[in-house]
Amino acid sequence: MIRQPAATSDNPNRTAEAREAHRRVYRTALVSAVVSGTFLALLGALLLGSHLHDARLNPLEPPEALTQARQTLSRASRDGSAPELRQELSERIRDLDLELRRSHFGGMAFRRFGHHLLLASAILFIAALRVTAVYRPGTRRPVTAQGTGARGRTRGLRSLAVVVVVALLWLGAVVAVLGFRGSWSPLAADLDSRLRGPVADEELATQWHRFRGPQGSGRSALRDLPLHWDEGTGDGILWKTPIPLTGASSPIVWKDQVFVTGGDERHRALYALDARRGDISWQHDCTALDGPEPRTPKVFRAQGYAASTPATDGRRVYAVFANGDVVATDLQGARVWELRLGCPDNQWGFASSLVPWRDRVFLLFDQHRRDPVASELIALDAGSGAVLWRIKRDVAGSWTTPILVDTPRGSELITVADPGVLAYDPETGRELWRSDDLGGFVAPSPIAVEERVFVAMQGYGIRALKAGVTPDSGKGRRLWLNDEFALPDVSSPVFGRGLVFTVSTSGALSSFDAGTGALVWQHELDFRTWVSPSIVGDHLLVLGQAGEVRSFAVAREVRETSVAALNDAPFYASPAIAQIDGESRLFVRGATHLYAIGRGAPARAAEAWTRFRGDAGSSGRVGGHLSLPLSLAWSAKPGAGIRSTPSLSRGRVFVGADDGWVRALSADDGRELWSFRTRGAVEAPLAVDGGLVLAGSSDGSLYALDEVSGELRWRYRTGDRILGGVNGDGEGRLVVGSYDGRLHGIARLDGSGLWTYLSDSYVHATPAVDGGQAVFGGCDGKLHVVDLKSGGSTRRLDLGSYVGASVAVDGGDAYVGNYQGEFVRVGLHDGKVRWTRVGSRQPILSSAALAEDRVVFGARDQELHCLARADGHELWAFKTRGRVDASPLVVGEVVLAASSDGRLYGLGLEDGRLLWSHDLGAALVASPVLAAGLLVVCGTDGHVWAFEASPGTLRRGSREGP
């Protein structure tokens, strides 16, 4: 605090002197204050102006002049102008660019300096002002005490002020509350049903939004259909995405999203895929619902636990599962409502699909018990899942999906079961009419054309009934019946050009006249099918159980228009047909994958390297041809040294490093997309399964990270370090070995442990998966064969010494080297050693790559060895300059191998001739991986190198076996 020196009055002269001194101080301070104040104001205005000017400028956007110069240069290089001219132009651009940078960074430095100057002048100004205040001449006048009258008045005013403030606060609160009342409230759960009604019927008709498309007709409004493709070459297959949980349910499409369901005994899920790229954009776990878990249903094996096709009305997606659980999510995958109806009594398992209509969803919940009646038809409110009505129907179990028919008398909900066709009022659930002329296990669903309903059923004939006429007996309303020919017992009919087509399970394709019911033609297909036929434009599409695809002209004579095939058998689901970006697309679900078929460039995402050795059997083999040399596409050094073999999926490269970080890099340029830190070094190979990146860490945990976001989904703890990679059976079971001596079976969905299998020592290797069994060698020197479902041991074979390498399995035989340098081929079924090859007695840690007739592996003797698969004799060996712990890769006729000498080698598979080598300058321990036209290699110095495997030379989809 600045204090005026106390004036002493000993001497009047001294007092005067002191006064004079004070005056001088005052004047100086005043001048300082004025000067610094003016400076402060000017500088402040200058900086403010500069700030405002700057806020409008984007330093990343080049000014007009630079853009123009760049365009001129690119024109000049296109036109082939003289090199001098281009040189001059580039120099001008450089100068301009430099000038811009100078001015930008110069401006920044100026402002920083200005800010400090501003602060200093502010301090000076305030200090000067304070001095002036203290040294101001003149005396302070005493304040006379205010009279009580004045105080009385102030009190009144002050009280009024308090009252006014309180009144303002109250008023503000009242206004806010009233204004808030009409808007969103966290307590209102029924917001969307209040705000938005259902999507218009016209829009629904353009979308394949339920089982068998619009109105359940199996007919698409589109004109053309992609009919030609080749899964071997990948032509016409836009993408092929594995669906984590299997199901017989069909895909549905809403705009650019494809929805499918999947389930097993314990898990149920709804998946949304990007229709363009095939990525699973979200998956909604439908396993955990409120209420007691219903009993596990008994299902027919082929039908499974997710046979009912989901449905959408464009607002929400609805899914029902075999145990009677119904879930509705919004189109972004957030749950809207859920309902547990209880497990239906259905001897073959539940299969009827949901039918959305206006503000509601219908569910045919037929059960086989008829005394008392158990079958029901249920209408649920689409927005809340509330039961609108629920009526008992005296019918046996059925596996059909209802349809809605618009008649002059109103809409009718048509259902089919034993004993016949039953029509209901969709508003109230009142039964309108019925026909008692069906029996048995009714699975084919009805179709309708205007008011005519067609129902075909093996043993009971195909018939046409007229809906919407006065209620009377079903027989009276029948238009015709034809029961002379083979008819389907599972698939449903389809209508086109005055004809009704059916295809029986044994492959009898029939065409009936829709007006008379007379057979027009019949054609015997050479395959069996349960898939309902579809019609797109002029084509009738038939899909066989084993993947046979035929199309026929929709005409009164038999004319086959195309033949194609798909690999992912068996096929039970009906295809979905939709228009994406103006092109017709066919979405077909196989046993484990969903295909998108159509014209256009295949999505790059289709190909991936998702586990240590590329496939379940750990073959280390990629089909197609690779032309050498490879050119470097990019390199990155995201962190510490890398020993972990990377993975590659959907445009992302996943790497794990010694510092514990797992990172996702863009496959296009190596830019880091996300990172996640585990608590120990990540040396284990990374795996990608069902949208999860699986990383074992030396902290003993297996981390499951979201492929897209890197978020931790779950963590599974083992008793010791995990140095081996994860493998899976494609059905949601994962296996990984740990230094706690166990092989762990884990559920992919939630990371819960399924079982553990105890070996006698550390498990270092990645297990191979073959025929429902995991095969691995342990540090106990044994080869273990473990059943994936139970975790029980199927076989234990002595291999003589520690096994650190992963076993490669092909044709029921396992190939692996051990720590004593012995390489063996063992039959898994009989446990017999086919042959043993004793090499240089140096440890083998590299896993073998299998080619048609030979096997390639590296060893610590610094060599790559190639042995004949038949008898184990050495075909060739190639000497590198360091230990070969990384596992080689066989790509067509080329062997790619990385060595601790820092080189990447390309050798001829035939003779081991060196075709190409590339010195990367750091020991390579992680194995190279190749997918999506990219070869990725990681170094112990932390580098990630990506080489372009020249496009076109690598066959797409070659690793996607049946």
Add this chain to the structure above:
Amino acid sequence: LPLVIAFFFLAPLAAALFFGRTFCAAVCPHGALQDAVIIHPLSVPRWLDEGLRLVRHVYLVLAVVFAANGAMFVICRYDPFVTIFRLHGPFHMLVFGASFLVLGLVVARPYCRYLCPYGALLGVCSSLSLRSVKLATGDCNSCGLCQGSCPVGALQGPEQDPGPLEGSEWRRRRVLMLGALPVMLGVSAGLGYAVGPMLASAHPSVSLLERLDQERSGLVNGTTDASDAFRQQARGVDVLREESQGIVQGFSVGATAGGTWLGLVAWARLWSLSTSRRRMGFHADPAQCLACARCYESCPVERPDAGLVPRSSHEDRG
């Protein structure tokens, strides 16, 4: 809550119970900064001062309700001087802080007096304090220099009783005020309860739910990072809704308590203004006094007593 933090929070309050707002004078860096720029403090009209002083209680209530329900730390987020101490921060906060300093040239310590939520608490504790600033007890010559020297208008002169109002009038006012107490508390609490759910929208979970509901109903287009992340968790909107309902309840309870507090504070001011009191000499209102001691310095009686000037010279002058 860590004990150390609790101690740092409670110790100044405890000190204020005994010695007034010494924290504001001797510890608080915000106070020091504002004190340094006091050049020519104007006296704020007392009615305006009275009204503005309630604002800090509103701020306090909001800050506590938001912090207690985990929505955000309002006080930290809108701390006006933090950009100055850190020499870095968002431009608008810098402008906010600088404006307070510029205002502080002529209105002494504006933030401390009218906005500081901790100051509101300290003021309450201080007004209950055992000892407060009393000047020249007994020797006061009613020069009023102290009142002029107080930059924050805390010094009050002598008051006489009952003044122009009759004793009965004072009594009538007191009865009226007692009657008004339940009304003020009730209305404030009720309005607080009603405002609670609205405040809850500031909570990240509640605002996420709002966003999700709007996305679902098509009121907004596109998604945000938060809503995308939520969907990837597959937690279910109902879980979030349940959680949000809990949060909203928390806000309602908090806002009810806050409303009650505001009603009580306003009523206490009105009560104090409508009661008569006899006061001799000059003394500082403990709720407003920031313990800067400028009054002691200006007091011709206290200065020598406090050893600020040699007694002899003072007596010589006398």
